[in-house]
Amino acid sequence: MAGEEVYVDWRGNAVDERRRGGIRATLFLYVLFMLRSCPSSSNFSVVAYFQGTLHLDIVTSSTVIGYLVGTVLISAALMNFISDAYIKRTTAIFVFGPCAVLGYTLLALQAHFPSLHPEICEINKEPNNWLLVAASGMPFYRMQKPIGSPLTRTLEVLVISSKKRQAIVDVIELQETGRADCVHKSGITQVDETKAITRMLPIFISCLVIYLPFTLLMTLNIQVGSTMDRGVGTIQIPSASLIAIPTAFHVLMQPCYSQILTPLLRTTIGHECSITPLQRIGAGSVCGTAAACIATLVEVKRMTIVEQHGLTLTGTAVPMSVFWLVIQFFLLSIMDAASFGGLVEFIKSEAPPTMKPIAPAVQSFLAGLAAWSCCAFIQLVNRATRHGDGGRGWLDGTSFNRTRLDHFFLLLAVFELVALINYTFWARRYTRKLQRVSTVGLDEDNSRN
Numbered sequence: 001m002a003g004e005e006v007y008v009d010w011r012g013n014a015v016d017e018r019r020r021g022g023i024r025a026t027l028f029l030y031v032l033f034m035l036r037s038c039p040s041s042s043n044f045s046v047v048a049y050f051q052g053t054l055h056l057d058i059v060t061s062s063t064v065i066g067y068l069v070g071t072v073l074i075s076a077a078l079m080n081f082i083s084d085a086y087i088k089r090t091t092a093i094f095v096f097g098p099c100a101v102l103g104y105t106l107l108a109l110q111a112h113f114p115s116l117h118p119e120i121c122e123i124n125k126e127p128n129n130w131l132l133v134a135a136s137g138m139p140f141y142r143m144q145k146p147i148g149s150p151l152t153r154t155l156e157v158l159v160i161s162s163k164k165r166q167a168i169v170d171v172i173e174l175q176e177t178g179r180a181d182c183v184h185k186s187g188i189t190q191v192d193e194t195k196a197i198t199r200m201l202p203i204f205i206s207c208l209v210i211y212l213p214f215t216l217l218m219t220l221n222i223q224v225g226s227t228m229d230r231g232v233g234t235i236q237i238p239s240a241s242l243i244a245i246p247t248a249f250h251v252l253m254q255p256c257y258s259q260i261l262t263p264l265l266r267t268t269i270g271h272e273c274s275i276t277p278l279q280r281i282g283a284g285s286v287c288g289t290a291a292a293c294i295a296t297l298v299e300v301k302r303m304t305i306v307e308q309h310g311l312t313l314t315g316t317a318v319p320m321s322v323f324w325l326v327i328q329f330f331l332l333s334i335m336d337a338a339s340f341g342g343l344v345e346f347i348k349s350e351a352p353p354t355m356k357p358i359a360p361a362v363q364s365f366l367a368g369l370a371a372w373s374c375c376a377f378i379q380l381v382n383r384a385t386r387h388g389d390g391g392r393g394w395l396d397g398t399s400f401n402r403t404r405l406d407h408f409f410l411l412l413a414v415f416e417l418v419a420l421i422n423y424t425f426w427a428r429r430y431t432r433k434l435q436r437v438s439t440v441g442l443d444e445d446n447s448r449n
Helices: 022-040 042-052 058-085 089-112 130-136 150-163 165-177 182-225 239-269 277-308 322-350 353-384 405-429 433-448
Strands: 318-321
Touching: 042 058, 042 182, 058 182, 058 353, 182 239, 182 277, 182 322, 182 353, 182 405, 239 322, 277 318, 277 322, 277 405, 318 322, 322 353
Parallel strands: none
Antiparallel strands: none
16 A cells, blocks of 8 residues: 555565664764765855856856756656655665766866866865765665655546546545545545645745745855955965855754754744744745845945946956855855755645655755756846847856846845745645644534534
């Protein structure tokens, strides 16, 4: 039956819980996550490589990063679907993990050979030993057998409902009257999953719109930081290392949220989860709007300094500290931790038990679609602001000293504000699972009386 969890060892034998799983197995996964996250941070920082070394213009480099980030996230969601439906999740790591190793190796080769890259750097610089760490923990893992993906079952329900509507009606009636037997339980589970996805669909679409400015703000701020004063005493911060600022904030935000903010809000609000997942997503959107507004103000100040020092036509670094970007990086980190994590919590709390494992995949898929949408957004805005064939768009060229990035950031702030209003509209109309259960129970009591 769909949803029944069966665990085996890596040989496929029945698992001994005293020897498999537990803390020993999770230690390997923690190290795997940390080592895997190291090269993943280059997904954003590689924008400095595109613009500074390959001399791509602003729009092209930002678009390439959008495609890169979107492809990585959507591929992760696709792998989640395959691992749930056809192969074990641990097996998926070792089947698709070499693809990541191959990708970073090709990038290192391109940076190494003079014919492909004018500057020489060390080959195999990316830490690819994470796959070996994961493999060393195989004797300790407890693996779940594939039980099928709820997305597949949802598609089956939609196809059946379009061809034979009465079959779905019969299953729903069995569910409501409690007369379902074992033969119909699988069908009822499929209908439950489909109904859950349908209820949550407006929230998913709203989150997709909310996520859209995130990738643009991250990539553009990293590029802007490369034009500013990156000196700290005698130390010069590499432009590609600016991604460490939001990453450090994100790492600090997680324990602060769970150990400080959550107990404080639980005491103040009285809700068992301190704030609901929908409120958490909304708070992240507010931070995203604030980050876009602050980015606009910082860019206005930077362009004022550019004009005062006559740097419009030069590539000279702007005498303005890169730490002016810290506040917006901090807000984007809060948005990342709040909105992205809130969506995962929302799915796990509202979806049927069989759908909870796909929560990270849904979040990854929506974030990937948002990153792809960024590519179309930046292209459309730049074309719309050219004012004819001979005009310059807001982001044309390779120098940020000649762009109207302040106008673009302001547009992103307005866009995020509209997205927040749209999300609030749907979130206020969404009925949470606990409220639906309470309403059904009250109706049953009234009918009995």
